[in-house]
Amino acid sequence: MIMRILVVGDFLKTSGMTRYIFNVIGRIHASDFQVDALSISGKDECKGQVKKMGWGFYCVQAANNNLLRHLVQSFIFFKKHAKDYDVIHFNESALWNFLPIIFAHLFGAKRIILNSHNTYFATEGSKKLYVVLEIMHRIGKWLVAHVVAQNIAVSEEAARWMFTRKTINRHEYKIIVNGIELEKFAYNKEQRFKIRKSLKINEDTFLFGNVGIFNARKNQLRLLEIFNELVKRNLDVKLVLVGDGPIKEAIVAKISELRLADKVVMTGLINNTNEYYQAMDGVIMPSLNEGLSTVLLEAQTSGLQFILSEGLPLGNHIDLLVHEVPLSESNRVWADVVEHNMNREKREVFGSIMQKKGFDVELSAKELYQTYLEER
Template sequence: MLGGGVEAVVMNYYRHIDRSKVQFDFLVDEDSTRVPEDEITALGGRIFRIPPYQHPIRYRRELIRLMREQQWPIVHSNINTLSVFPLSAAKKVGVPVRIAHSHSTMGKGEFAKNAMKLVLRPFANVYPTVRFACSRYAGKWLFGKNADFTVIPNAIELDKFRFNAETRKQTRKELGILDDTFLIGHVGRFMPQKNQSFLVDVLAGLLPKCSDVMLAFVGDGPDRTAVQQYVEELGIADHVLFLGQRSDVNRLYQAFDVFCLPSLYEGLCVVGIEAQRAGLPCLFSDAITREVDVTGASRFMPITSPEEWISFISAIESLSNLHSSKRSDQISGDIEEYDIQRCANSLVKKYESFICE
């Protein structure tokens, strides 16, 4: 658990399931940096720390020991191709329900990680008894085009992200953003997959055309220092906010004027759903599945060059009264399918059906 999107999805479901029927225990690697221990404990869950998967012998030994000791009826693995390790251990000790959940895919630029994914992917269907995926795209990528799997939406609290003009005003004031400043927003862990340096290039290309533009990064991660250094090298630090890991992301969406996600790949980005619910125009990399476009109004563009992104954002920035008249607090498109309470109730019924089979 490192504070990424998958962890956010798991925790969101955990908060909303009927815990009188289903309870979660969490097996997390010892090198996890953002485990919400207090919240998990308060909700009745337990946390078991195990050796990181980079130490495969110790990792597998501890998995087998815990699963034999605890006798969990369901093991639900949320680590994509790495699910082969916990699910093979679960099968060895006789866990009856073994769920592999695909949350991601694969993209260019991560040679070592991609090589490991390609080695492990052929085993994706060997150990699970049930297959879940965050999108059709992610499911087909991991399990195969003709595989039988169920899409479990990356659901959110719809009301929590509803646009509110007063919240927008307060949040921009807290951030020091003037009313006539156009704010580009990005939420994501600083890692190669998220491609934040591309957005820095976009901003650098925008500033000669529209000087009242700023870029806000929300999140943390190993690439943050490198991106900050790149911003300094380009001499645009006055136009970039590094807001770090935040617990009030729902309020920050209100302050943005456009949401951008130039990822190299995604399964189905929960931040994209959140941004659309906040009424933001969204610009995604064309490497991201179109399934994320739940309002029918998002744009997908290549990340080979920032020029198209610059042109598109310039057009948005030039629209009059964007800050007040173009945002909506109404549910649109298929976003109701991402209501967390409805999705959590459905997941509980699935768990119960697996046990009763």
């Protein structure tokens, strides 16, 4: 008997959540599974990739663009389709928008899985908005706890953010990490040479990178200020920014303001991020918040020095590579930590280390597969 699964997520090319869905769920090649995707971002930019995987595709208006339309479309969708699925897998950053999960339950969803991907709100806005979101998030946590059959999180921090204290205390959740393709991200000297040559970067130059959506939460404007401190010290350094997003113009303006045009490369959206990791020597990530960053896992697999904000989820990290700095510290202090860790370790060994730590995507896919089969 074919098991029907609905995967609910943002399905955006720049989204870590979407990368998780494609990397992990996309690896479940079971002949008795039929998967559909529901995009809650209001965009269909991943529709082609979804269809290529053999999945069905649906889309509703984004909640942060038009909440009423989002709720009406979600209500109509689940009224029509909720009973069609054996599992509805909600991938969420927060629970302020909890009604779609309630709709799925009310209209007969057989089994609901809630998957936490973050430790704060992905929505950007004013302090007043965050107060409202926090209240709704707390209400959502309590209500959703009564209808969800299985809780999953990418890290312990993401679990505490999304689930009730009762759920946490009773350990009524499981951690399934953002597994990655270890062989793809393991250090490759040939790829390093190729990318550096294309970027016209000398081997002696220490190349820093930052990978992800350009937005306030990822804090690339602060990153440029930190990097500028390194440049002022006459260090042989460059920076590559991989990604795109709503603050791209502000980033370009900041690069111009700091006169870093000859020091910073912007790649836009690319499909070979793994090759760019090989060209890098380190990553600087002063993010305001994260779930368990896929970039952190990928970079460690490539053997990169990784300097990030204190308090972000680290998972089972490699101490030799990962270095925390409080966001409250000055750009000068950040630059001190970065400069102190401008060394190149024997990068070939870290792929196998990450495998031993349990970050193989095949293991994550196997764990999720078993979760889908529970209570079948």
